Structures are given as C-alpha cells and as structure tokens.
Amino acid sequence: MLGESPVDRFASIEPAAPAARATRPTAPPADFDTVSRPTLAAPPADFDTVSRPTLAAPPAPDVAVMQARSAAKNAKTLDELRTILDNFEGCALKPTASQLVFADGNPEARLMLVGEAPGRDEDIEGLPFVGRSGKLLDRMLAAIGFDRTSVYIANIVPWRPPGNRTPTPQESQICLPFILRQIELADPDILVCLGGPSAQTLLGIKEGITKTRGRWFAFETGKREIRAMPTFHPAFLLRSPLQKRFAWRDFLAIKKALDHR
Numbered sequence: 347m348l349g350e351s352p353v354d355r356f357a358s359i360e361p362a363a364p365a366a367r368a369t370r371p372t373a374p375p376a377d378f379d380t381v382s383r384p385t386l387a388a389p390p391a392d393f394d395t396v397s398r399p400t401l402a403a404p405p406a407p408d409v410a411v412m413q414a415r416s417a418a419k420n421a422k423t424l425d426e427l428r429t430i431l432d433n434f435e436g437c438a439l440k441p442t443a444s445q446l447v448f449a450d451g452n453p454e455a456r457l458m459l460v461g462e463a464p465g466r467d468e469d470i471e472g473l474p475f476v477g478r479s480g481k482l483l484d485r486m487l488a489a490i491g492f493d494r495t496s497v498y499i500a501n502i503v504p505w506r507p508p509g510n511r512t513p514t515p516q517e518s519q520i521c522l523p524f525i526l527r528q529i530e531l532a533d534p535d536i537l538v539c540l541g542g543p544s545a546q547t548l549l550g551i552k553e554g555i556t557k558t559r560g561r562w563f564a565f566e567t568g569k570r571e572i573r574a575m576p577t578f579h580p581a582f583l584l585r586s587p588l589q590k591r592f593a594w595r596d597f598l599a600i601k602k603a604l605d606h607r
Contacts, residue, residue, distance in 0.1 A: 407516045410436030414520055418527040424453050427527055431504060437520050439513070443505035444469045449528070450476075451498045456604060458498045458534035459483075460525060461579060462543045463513050469506035474499050479580035483540075486580070486593065490601040498532050500525060502547050518547050530568035535607055536600060537565050537572060541579030549574060555582075560596045562603075575600060 404410060413436045421427035428448045434440070447464040450473045467477030475483050487493060503513045503521045513521075525548070529537065539545035542555035549563050558576045565574035577596040578589055 404438045405436055407520060410520045411523070414523040418523040421527055421531070424449070424528065424531050427524065427531065431524055434524075437503075437505060437517060439503065439505040439507055439517055442508050445472045447472055447474055447501060447504050447506070449498060449500040450474050451494045452496060453498050453532050455496055455498045455532075456535040456607075457492065457496070457538065457600070458500070458529060458532055458536070459538045459540055460529070460544050460548060461499075461501045461540040463501050463503035464506045465510050465581075466506065474501050475580070478584060482580040482584060486597055489594070490597050498534060500528055502544055512543065518543070522547060526568070529565075533567060533569055535572060536603055537574040538600060539574060539576040541582065542576070544579075545576035549576065551576075555579075559592060560599065573603060 405413065414434065417430050417434060418427065421430050428446070431448065432446055440446075443464075447468050461474060464474055465477055465479075467480070468474055474480070483499075484493070487497060502518055502525045504524070507513050507517070529548075537548070539548055542558075545551055545555060545558055549558075549565065551558055551563070555576055555578060559578060561575065563574045563576075564571050575596060578593045583590050583593055
C-alpha cells in the first residue's frame with residue numbers, strides 16, 4: 347500500500363529450527379534388576395500353614411442346627427452342657443468372642459431370666475449381665491427381694507456378636523437347642539424373657555415387646571409346663587427410662603406369682 351512494488355518481508359526471516367524431540371531414555375544396564383532390586387528368596391513350601399493357619403469354616407446353618415440339637419440332647423447336667431458348648435464349632439460367633447458366657451446365679455432357683463446375647467463387659471468377665479444393664483437388673487431384682495443367689499441368668503446366644511450387634515436369626519436358631527436344654531435342666535418355676543428377641547425366640551410370638559410385656563405365656567420345658575413372661579430388657583430401660591414403670595409392674599407380677607406357688 348505504501349511502496350511502488352510489493353515487498354515480501356518474510357523472505358528475509360530464517361525458518362526456525364524444529365524443536366528437538368525428547369530423546370528416549372537409554373535402556374538400563376543388563377544387571378540393573380540384580381543390582382538395585384535384588385531377587386527375594388522364595389518362601390518355604392510350608393509358609394502358609396505356618397504363618398497363616400487355615401481355620402475350618404463353620405457348617406451350613408441347617409447342618410449346624412441339627413448338630414446343636416444332637417449335642418444338646420446328650421447333656422445330662424448343666425456342667426456337661428457347658429462343656430459341650432465349649433467344644434461346639436457350629437456357630438460363627440465363637441471365633442470372634444473372647445470366651446463362652448454360659449450363666450450366672452443359682453441353677454436351682456425358681457426364677458430364671460434369659461436375655462439375648464452378651465455384650466463387651468460380659469465377654470470380658472464370662473458372666474451374663476455384668477455391665478450397665480446388669481447393674482440395673484440387679485437393682486430391679488433387689489426391689490422385689492431377689493439377688494444373684496436366688497435367680498438363674500442366661501442368654502439365648504452365649505457368645506458376643508462383633509460390635510455388640512444383634513444376633514442374626516440363623517445364629518439364634520443354632521444356639522436355641524442349647525438354651526432350651528439349659529432351661530430344661532434348670533427347671534425353674536417361672537421364666538422371664540428379657541427383651542423382644544428373647545421372647546420371640548423362646549415363646550414363638552411375633553408381636554413386639556411393647557404389646558407382649560407383662561402377659562403370661564405357657565412354656566414347655568421338656569419336663570413340665572411353666573409360666574413365662576416377657577418384659578423390657580434392662581439395656582432398653584437405660585435408653586428409655588420412662589418405661590421403667592411398666593417393668594416395675596411386671597416384676598411385681600412375677601413376685602406375686604412366685605409367692606403364690
């Protein structure tokens with residue numbers, strides 16, 4: 347636009363050299379692996395069996411129930427039943443628990459109380475109802491003139507579930523033959539089911555504990571028919587203290603029933 351003839355101003359600029367490609371790193375020396383990463387010696391042939399012993403898997407639930415029924419039937423005394431439970435491998439809760447929580451109190455007592463499963467404190471001490479809920483249960487019993495020497499206490503499941511979770515229906519059914527035999531051998535006059543799971547498992551009822559607590563049910567021990575009553579579990583009463591008045595009524599009814607026999 348300014349000159350008489352066009353000028354190619356790019357002709358005088360030297361073309362830029364192409365960018366050098368990144369060079370591929372040279373191959374490592376042939377002895378690199380053996381120098382910087384020495385080969386580890388192979389483990390011995392029996393490594394797995396020595397450091398990681400294989401635990402036998404528990405049998406299938408239906409098989410475990412049949413084994414439990416057969417084993418419980420062989421117990422002639424409570425001591426034999428405890429030994430049989432110690433050797434029973436059909437419940438998956440046993441390997442995760444510290445020890446068996448069998449029972450506490452007087453096995454010849456007229457009153458037997460059955461809860462659901464042991465918790466952390468029970469797993470440590472090997473006795474049922476020794477934690478916070480156990481201390482509340484002791485006070486409830488003392489209010490009607492009883493203590494651990496005049497009652498017999500157990501759980502449906504004698505091993506603590508991990509994390510204090512609720513036992514599964516399968517776990518409860520596997521342990522059921524043992525607690526039924528335990529009740530039969532103790533032969534109490536009155537059975538108290540502490541909490542809904544205990545009442546539903548032992549009495550076969552479908553309703554919740556709020557509707558069934560305080561009511562009398564017939565329970566067949568294997569020797570005779572006795573009276574059974576569901577009531578609130580002490581752990582529930584710790585969370586819902588307003589319900590203690592209903593549990594107090596239940597314990598008064600239990601005391602009255604024992605006094606009239």
